[in-house]
Amino acid sequence: MASSGGRTPELRKDSVSNRWVIFSPARAKRPSDFKSKSPTNPNPSQQKCPFCIGQEHECAPEIFRVPPDNPDWTIRVIQNLYPALSRNLREPSVSRPVSSREIGNCVLDGFGFHDVVIETPVHSVQLSDLSPEQIGQVLLTYKKRTEQLAGHESIKYVQVFKNHGASAGASMSHSHSQILALPIIPPTVSSRLANMKDYFEQTGKCCICQIGSEDLVIHASTNFISLVPYAATFPFEIWIVPRYHSAHFHELDAEKAIDLGGLLKLMLMKMAIQLNNPPFNFMIHTGPLRCQGSETAYAHWFLQIIPQLTGIGGFELGTGCYINPVFPEDAATVLREVEIPGSG
Ligand code: AMP
Ligand code: ZN
Ligand code: ZN
Secondary structure: OOOOOOOOOEEEEOOOOOOEEEEOHHHOOOHHHOOOOOOOOOOOOOOOOOOOOOOHHHOOOEEEEEOOOOOOOOEEEEEOOOOOOEOOOOOOOOOOOOEEEEOOEEEOOOEOEEEEEEOOOOOOOOHHHOOHHHHHHHHHHHHHHHHHHHOOOOOOEEEEEEEEOHHHOOOOOOOEEEEEEEOOOOHHHHHHHHHHHHHHHHHOOOOOOOOOOHHHEEEEOOOEEEEOOOOOOOOOOEEEEEOOOOOOHHHOOHHHHHHHHHHHHHHHHHHHHHOOOOOEEEEEEOOOOOOOHHHHHOOOOEEEEEEOOOOOOHHHHHHOOEEEOOOHHHHHHHHHHOOOOOOO
16 A cells, blocks of 8 residues: 655755756655665675676776775776776877867767776675675775876776676676766756855855755764755655865775775675665766866765666656655655664
């Protein structure tokens, strides 16, 4: 039976994405019954997986490994065998404008970098199985690679993301994430910055520093909070937000990386228990590499986790509005209350 709790539908607008979301409790089951129907196999085995230790020769070239020069590596950053952008093109000159083909349409050489981060040497180990320190090392690997990519003048934005489970877009079951370095600032990043700027101009404050009303918070660590955003686009969407103001993910230091590693692990474990090990994506939303000085006052990075529980359809594609059957405060309660053994 639907448990709309007597609630009527509500439209909420997210101040970061400026996106309208329809909360439609009549379409939901009880929030706690919202389980994945296509859970990911926790122990996928794959013969001849190129990401496993000992199979390095089956991979595209390595960029670096952790620890360096060690055959017993724990993390490897490698080139993607099927990259979306090519690092082998001549790097476009910074001054070269995007050329226009027809009025309104533009073209640019597909220069960029598409890397894979192999998060563990062992096939059966998932990111959430690693310790906070080990996840911290994965996060510091993203940081190190981002700093390397920032050395290319024509790279404007670095997107770190993870696909876990086939319906979240993963083609490989061995635990990994990806880093795409782009010669443009993607439209969601420009519009996010514009929205953050509007909020800053109206209030004198950074909108992410203000986030986290009590009913939406799941857990707080020393430097981060995890929460369900006020106008979550997807059911059980989670944001992990630094409690200190910071425009760029790659400002993360070693101590904060372990803290973030612990909170990310906790959120992935809560999601797995409460939502039946769903496929998920996470994305690190950071500032453009070369932020103007004034932009750093209102740009604030965060990590977004989206469990894949509902597909998107014609309404979402047509309107850019989303229908979320679970009110964020209910999702936050469900995630806050689930106990993780040993997490204190
Ligand atoms: P996903 O599709 O999210 O699972 O990401 C896995 C990525 O690994 C894909 O983008 C593939 O192109 C890439 N890939 C697959 N096999 C190899 C390989 N042997 N070496 C390097 N990259 C690979
Ligand atoms: Zn493997
Ligand atoms: Zn802030």
